Amino acid sequence: MPYRRCGDSGLMFPAVSLGFWHNFGHVDDLQEARRIMHRAFDRGITHFDLANNYGPPAGSAEENVGRILIEDFVCHRDELVISTKAGHLMWDGPYGDFGSRKHLLSSLDQSLKRLRVDYVDIFYSHRPDPETRLEETMSALATAVNSGKALYAGLSKYPLKRLKKAVKILKDMGIRCLVYQPPYSILNRWPDTEGILDWLLDEGIGCVVFSPLAQGMLTPKYLDGIPEGSRAARQEGFLRPEQVEAQQDKIRALGDLAAAAGMPLHHLAMQWVLRDPAVTSAIIGARTVQQLDDTLACLEAPPLDSEILAAIDAVAPGETKKEAEG
Template sequence: MFTADPHRYDGRMPYRRCGKSGLLLPEISLGCWHNFGHADDQHEARAILRRAFDRGITHFDLANNYGPPYGSAEENVGRYLAEDFACHRDELVISSKAGHDMWQGPYGEWGSRKHLFSSLDQSLRRLRLDYVDIFYSHRPDPDTPLEETMGALATAVQQGKALYAGLSKYPPKKLKRAVALLKDMGVRCLIYQPPYSILNRWPESKGIHDWLDEKGIGSIVFSPLAQGMLTGKYTDGIPEGSRAARAEGFLQTNQVEEQHQKLIALDGLAKEAGMPLHHLALRWVLAKRPVVSALIGARTVAQLDDSLAALQAPELDKALLARIDEISPA
């Protein structure tokens, strides 16, 4: 039986307001994209969730197709929510998404009302919840009218199946129109989830961060370590067994090779600052407005603790931020 640490809110985990809203999110949130599927070690997965909560992480981020196989991350997390966290439900922010490939047939992905509602109902059953705190459109649909996709998000909030609506990976023009449509439907967009790191600064270069800040919308960023490139493991090449060494992974060998000189320079900068590269990378994204939280993954409890140690590192000063800009400009 799990008994939560009574000192979990003792100040070790800072919380930030999500845009102009009443919601506070931990600076580090736990992403369940990897390591929580049926193919993974469930003893370790459960231990990671417990440790995360004990360390003040109150936000668990999921999607319908997280696994593998699809849906299994929600099934496993749902079981642990019921068995370990039922009495803590009101302390937790649970998010899910729909839009990527999930099941066969014409309604198994994208942004139709049919897909979003079917997916949300399935997610709630897997998670064993009456509602999710945030429901995202996971990606824009090139064919379904945006009014239909946003209408589905708005209805999900109005029906109480989600408390807030979010958008993920929408390009600037479509993002701005989607936010306006939601507003016209009486539902505000709470949060935007893009990939963002020292090596991938497009929300800055495209003016999205400034626009989100102006609109009072929070940003929660995924891949702050650039799929592991900013962990320090690739400064001497591509280690055997690493993510980039596996042909089926999202991180490809050529991506590492293209960034190699930057990785060496950034690693040297981190050492000068007295911290490992991944701590520098996490402190960097958290220094950027309107970032409210950084999503991290963890294979083990020790890896989770190591990432959380970045919060104890000093904030990056202007001189250090300027040197990072020189190495990897926006």
Template sequence: MKEMTYKRCGDSGLLLPSISLGFWHNFGHVDDFQESRKIMRHAFDHGITHFDLANNYGPPAGSAEENVGRILAEDFACHRDELIITTKAGHHMWNGPYGEWGSRKHLLASLDQSLRRLRLPYVDIFYSHRPDPETRLEETMSALATAVNSGKALYVGLSKYPLKKLKKSVKILKGMGIRCIVYQPPYSILNRWPEAQGILDYLKEENIGCVAFSPLAQGMLTPKYMDGIPADSRAAREEGFLQEDQVIAQQEKIRALGDVAQKQGTSINHMAINWVLKHPAITSAIIGARNVSQLDDSLKALDAAELSKSTMEAIDAIAPADKGKKAE
């Protein structure tokens, strides 16, 4: 297995690993804590220094941060300065009018809660997880600026903002003396929304890093969904976000992409990860893992040969960028 490679996040001082570890689905209280510990230790031993969280990751919401916080305290205390720990706020976390979206009240209260769960005095990057249609961008951006100025976050980022709001938010933050160093969208062969909307071009022009989540389309771009929905898959889990109808709707494309990968001499999941990393605007791809073997399999994507021109053309023919698609 190749050594991890690192890429500068835009024009900031941060270097991020090509593959980062995300905690969206597989590190909640419904999962095996000891397996989560093994995954984190194995990831770090193989050069993954970027751990990506959000307040609502679990399930249940908040439990991923609690579990990661315990593991950080027990296993990684002496390695804190080698790690990039990120979290986000914006999706629903608690009842009442301040439990979600982009108010200063929600973002700063959520950050304090996240730090308690993570057992940390600060996070490296704090994101606004989604744009708020009812709150002025100036208020949301001022909360991010406060997070940095208070020392509770070193950097700020934005996630899933459409291009127009992204541009305006970056400008507002600059006016507050804060640079948005990173943007986090869903991006995969099956979801080329940020590419189609011109977001990736904008990020490249502005020297803003881009960390793509769901490069495997929540596991759809893996061999497991070639012939249906396995009983132990994410789509079969009641508490999961991936639904059976989503898989069925993409089945034909998944099989066709599997054939392309075979001709390239690789697996569909390795092809999908390398396709994401091939875009010049992408800094890192966030992968999830339910066990150490899944993590190892994703890391092996870095060993695969560079995607050929014919492979890239075949992918474009099967799954072209759709300008009508939006962030998920």
């Protein structure tokens, strides 16, 4: 596993991180989740990425990971970077989501209990709150770090203008933003087209991207439609059939490019994301150990040359997107 420095900080990340958005909730197989975590760690994945509402149901991914951590990973805690987030809907009532101090700090306390840890390495504001002053949201992140409940602060899915302001507010509070987390893939290039990746490089802020495979769309499974049992076919998932259908022509064209390059589509997609110097790590999901190993095999693929990069751009040119989904 190659490791990359997170911006100009002292923290190193594996090139590929393990995300718990799907496949680790109470609707999933706990023992397979355990095997995936063991295998990921054995393969050098030292970053586990969570959020308060991951599951389903919300909170269950943290509960299951917490159980596995306490049973199997206690002696490895200092070898792990564990992150969690708050900002999306988590509980009923007026304080269950978005960016108030009330929500973020209450959520962090709940996450620590579910994860059975004293602190997380990174605590993110999961999304910008259009109704709450940035100073309030950033003060919650500062409090999390100053209290020792988080080692670092991070931001996720903030558009560039708001991101710049948030980073400055944190700096004025004596807290440096360690990392930014956006969706980023061949099919979703908005962090690049909006200039976010270049700005992060200039500022020395790390970038850990999620959905590098566009929730599985950039894998061979969707080349011929939506197979039974896939994420798009699951009622509790976030990937909808109409999203796949809208991208079907691009998926097939990219699959042809990958085949011509002698690699599967998901390896092409991972190599494309990891080629960018601003990207510290790419978060992947896995339903099985075999799927995890298959995705990690992308690290053995050769870098993409200028000819295939140009061909990818021709199939799926970047389009500005004002607000990320997820």
